[in-house]
Amino acid sequence: MNCKELKYWLRTRDMFSCETDPDADGHLESCPSCRRLFRLDTCLEETIQSGFIQKEIPEPLIIRIDERLFS
Amino acid sequence: MIFTHESSKDEFKQLTYPHMKLMYNVALRYCGNAFDAEDILQETYLMAFKNFGQLREKSKCKSWLLKILRNNFLKSYHKKKTMQKLNETDYIDFLEESMSGEEADNQLFSADGRQFVQIALDQLPFKYKEILTLYYLEELLYKDIADTLEIPIGTVMSRLTRAREGLKTALSKQLSEKRKTSAMDHKGSPIPA
Numbered sequence: 001m002n003c004k005e006l007k008y009w010l011r012t013r014d015m016f017s018c019e020t021d022p023d024a025d026g027h028l029e030s031c032p033s034c035r036r037l038f039r040l041d042t043c044l045e046e047t048i049q050s051g052f053i054q055k056e057i058p059e060p061l062i063i064r065i066d067e068r069l070f071s
Numbered sequence: 072m073i074f075t076h077e078s079s080k081d082e083f084k085q086l087t088y089p090h091m092k093l094m095y096n097v098a099l100r101y102c103g104n105a106f107d108a109e110d111i112l113q114e115t116y117l118m119a120f121k122n123f124g125q126l127r128e129k130s131k132c133k134s135w136l137l138k139i140l141r142n143n144f145l146k147s148y149h150k151k152k153t154m155q156k157l158n159e160t161d162y163i164d165f166l167e168e169s170m171s172g173e174e175a176d177n178q179l180f181s182a183d184g185r186q187f188v189q190i191a192l193d194q195l196p197f198k199y200k201e202i203l204t205l206y207y208l209e210e211l212l213y214k215d216i217a218d219t220l221e222i223p224i225g226t227v228m229s230r231l232t233r234a235r236e237g238l239k240t241a242l243s244k245q246l247s248e249k250r251k252t253s254a255m256d257h258k259g260s261p262i263p264a
Contacts, residue, residue, distance in 0.1 A: 045239075
């Protein structure tokens with residue numbers, strides 16, 4: 001795998017459920033700039049995932065909905 | 072009050088209330104603020120209650136609710152919002168150019184996810200925002216997303232790829248700007264004696 005192929009893999013790795021790829025791993029081991037790109041992309045992915053953690057629904061809101069529906 | 076039978080009320084609660092937390096969180100991401108999200112959620116449950124008889128396949132309750140919520144949001148969204156366009160910047164190129172230096176990595180690690188992601192999400196067109204919300208919030212399968220949005224699975228995959236790149240670009244830009252601002256603040260601060 002070369003740098004161009006690695007970048008393509010980086011874009012599509014989730015779409016095709018190929019989060020790990022021995023070819024990509026091999027290239028990442030030998031290429032510091034792609035390694036860094038991979039690290040940044042992974043960090044961004046983790047930041048996104050942390051941004052989507054579900055919040056608890058406020059209790060007064062459930063009560064309001066209950067009241068509007070059933071009282 | 073629409074239902075007079077206790078059993079219907081119970082069935083409605085039993086089927087729809089377990090999804091309320093998800094609906095609230097989807098509404099939060101769509102609206103970007105709790106005030107509007109609460110309104111949308113209330114309207115969604117009122118509408119679902121009125122039309123509960125139309126839900127034929129009980130197993131599809133979640134996607135049925137998501138559709139109602141989506142329609143409710145779109146009604147208000149078209150009134151208020153101007154249409155956003157997806158930034159056509161190449162994500163990988165942008166990442167390479169803008170996020171140079173070790174401090175970029177540290178910044179990513181210390182970013183407050185929810186706030187950063189919401190700001191970035193609000194910069195995207197709704198079709199990207201909604202697909203990201205369904206994908207990340209509930210980790211819905213492509214098939215379920217396709218079902219909810221009534222689009223083919225292939226479109227889900229390509230739209231999701233574009234959406235993720237758009238979100239990551241917006242997020243990187245935000246972090247890059249934050250970095251510049253903090254660097255300027257640092258320059259402007261008095262030199263300690």
